[in-house]
Amino acid sequence: MAAVVNNSTVATMSSGSSPVPGNAGEDPSARKAGQAAFCRGLSALASGTNSALQTDIFDAGTARGFLNALSAMQRCRFALEFPQFQDDIASDDGRLLFVHAALPRSPEARILDLGTARGRYLRRLRAMGLTAHMTAQDVHPSFFAFMPKGAAKGVGTVLRSGWEDASFDAVTLCEVLEHCIDLPAAVRELHRILADGGKLIIIDKNIDRLAAWPGGIPPWEQWFDREALAGLLGSNGFVVESIAANLPYENRRDGLFFGLSAVRTKA
Numbered sequence: 001m002a003a004v005v006n007n008s009t010v011a012t013m014s015s016g017s018s019p020v021p022g023n024a025g026e027d028p029s030a031r032k033a034g035q036a037a038f039c040r041g042l043s044a045l046a047s048g049t050n051s052a053l054q055t056d057i058f059d060a061g062t063a064r065g066f067l068n069a070l071s072a073m074q075r076c077r078f079a080l081e082f083p084q085f086q087d088d089i090a091s092d093d094g095r096l097l098f099v100h101a102a103l104p105r106s107p108e109a110r111i112l113d114l115g116t117a118r119g120r121y122l123r124r125l126r127a128m129g130l131t132a133h134m135t136a137q138d139v140h141p142s143f144f145a146f147m148p149k150g151a152a153k154g155v156g157t158v159l160r161s162g163w164e165d166a167s168f169d170a171v172t173l174c175e176v177l178e179h180c181i182d183l184p185a186a187v188r189e190l191h192r193i194l195a196d197g198g199k200l201i202i203i204d205k206n207i208d209r210l211a212a213w214p215g216g217i218p219p220w221e222q223w224f225d226r227e228a229l230a231g232l233l234g235s236n237g238f239v240v241e242s243i244a245a246n247l248p249y250e251n252r253r254d255g256l257f258f259g260l261s262a263v264r265t266k267a
Contacts, residue, residue, distance in 0.1 A: 089120045094248035095203045096124055098259035099172055102201045102242070107131040109169040112193070114138075114158060115176030118146045135168070137161065158186045163193045170199040178204050178221050187236045194264040200238060202229075202260045203247070209256050226258050238262040 089096050099121060103111060109132040113122050116136040126134070126148045135152040136143065144153050156162040158173070158180050171190055180186040190200055207223040210216075217223070230240045244259040 089124055090250070091124060091128070093250070094244075094253075095174065095257055095259065096121060098244055098247055098261075099174065099201050099203065100125060100128055100130070102199055102259075102261040103130065103170050103172075104132065104199060105130075106169075109133065110167065110195075111135065111170045111172070112137060112163075112168045113172050113174070114161065115173055115179075116143060116147070118143055119148065119151070121172065121174055122151060123148045132170075159189060161189055161193055165192055166195040166198075167193050168198060169195055170201065172201045172203075174203040175205070177202055178223060180222075181220055183222070183232065184236065187232055187238075191237045191264055196264060196266050198264045200233070200262045200264065202262075203257060204260075205256055206245070206258050209254070224258070226260065229260065230262075233260075233262050237265050239265055 103109070103125070111130075111132045112135045113119070114137050116122060116138050119136055122134050122136055123146075133152075134148065134150070135154065136147045137154040137156050139155065139157055141153075141155055147153055154162065158176065159182060171194055173190075177183070177186065194200060205223040207225050210223045226243055226245060230243065233240055240260065240262045242259075242261050246253060246255050247257040247259050249257055
């Protein structure tokens, strides 16, 4: 597990420390178990039973194989889709303004943008005068070149962030939590890497808009009931400070996006 990095360090995160099923040199029996777990896991997701994944549908070894395989798929998808990612966000976008308002203002604050993609939030926040220590993290190093000057960078996932305990004073997840299959485990990891009193800031999509979404969403993606998410956070060491149910974005305000900020309490 990597230590906290400074503002010029590129960290190698723990997501790369475990073999991914199918890698050269891996034990064939481990590869077979991982592939079987991946198929079983996606089957559970496709049938709408992803909640079962959060209550030990697999034994520990099989679950690890599934998560390894899923992480490999996410890295591949990231590399393929990266050129299509948006590289900017308007200065008056409601999502950006919600994040900006919730972040600590101290220049010594340590802020992690988890799932940063092209770093559009971090660059805008820097342009808005935020002088905190910024760190960007995503599943693939493709994004490194797009980060604002001085930002630290790391490769990892929400479930396998690789950071030491209490590494950050704020963590932002902008359209990221929706990709976390094991939501309770993700919340526990976020609680672990935040310092006492640290801020968790989430921008994501409202589940009541899903029925009208063209083409639906992939089986491993999820949209949220805001109150249910707040309840999950509350039962895992967070106090929810504010929820904005309908954030404006890209000259629209159609109920797609919500914002939520919460504070980490002592373990």
